[in-house]
Amino acid sequence: MLFDWTPQAVVFDCDGLLMDTEPCWSVAETELFARRGLPFGPEQKALVIGKSVAAAADTMADVFGEPGSGPAIADELLAMVTDVVSAKAEAMPGAHELVDLAAAAVPVAVASNSPRALLEAALERGGFEFSISVAGDEVTAPKPAPEIYLTSCARLGVAPASALAFEDSMTGLRSARAAGVPVVGVPTLSGTEFPADVVVSSLRDAGLLAWLRRWRQPRLPPA
Structure with a gap:
């Protein structure tokens, strides 16, 4: 009610x-995971959806086994998703x-x-x-x-x-x-x-x- x-x-x-924009984020996130030889599905999406870019990148750094790389991952992710959003969202x-x-x-x-x-x-x-x-x-x-x-x-x-x-x-x-x-x-x-x-x-x-x-x-x- x-x-x-x-x-x-x-x-x-x-x-x-x-x-x-979530499909745009998923395109970028899938590519980030793929570059590291990892799959990206509903389980991985649930880890990052709704989070700030910095928080999502820190989560990814943990998943990737790349401690301390959150800021670099954030820059990579943001550049990719901005391009996709501007073109397709x-x-x-x-x-x-x-x-x-x-x-x-x-x-x-x-x-x-x-x-x-x-x-x-x-x-x-x-x-x-x-x-x-x-x-x-x-x-x-x-x-x-x-x-x-x-x-x-x-x-x-x-x-x-x-x-x-x-x-x-x-x-x-x-x-x-x-x-x-x-x-x-x-x-x-x-x-x-x-x-x-x-x-x-x-x-x-x-x-x-x-x-x-x-x-x-x-x-x-x-x-």
Whole structure:
């Protein structure tokens, strides 16, 4: 069941939520693993999905048996995925309608674990414009720490409990929850537990869109 309240602001994740960039990441990640003679499948994807580039690279360094090589792997990965995103990434089905409906009623922001350059590349590729955005390399501790959401809410001028987050990964969900922001989950990985406040299978969910349309309607006083 959807919420019976209207948030004062909305914060959207980007990768896997607004933009279908996960296939782009998978292309780059598969190549990184292949260069080391290793397979890349669902088990490996689960280790890195939703993490910041630095955190994902550190995880890969452990898997590769290359201690201390996280920064170099991060540079390699970022260069590869930025090229793929700029050329091939597409907006998720329903993403523009969802953002437009929310932005027509309340202030909105985007909060991503991607570094600024990659976030800008993804948003530009998808045709999204946000006046408020927070990137993973602009905070001390990216998701799953709460800083990205706390910073976003501060810039929006709302209390975290009055905002609403849209997330597709457990990393993002943990970040929003740690900040005290209610979450609508649209999980990228199907068949896994995703304990958001509300879970929908698509941004085009009819109930979700009907709820957002009600945000702009004046509420009658009780009889």
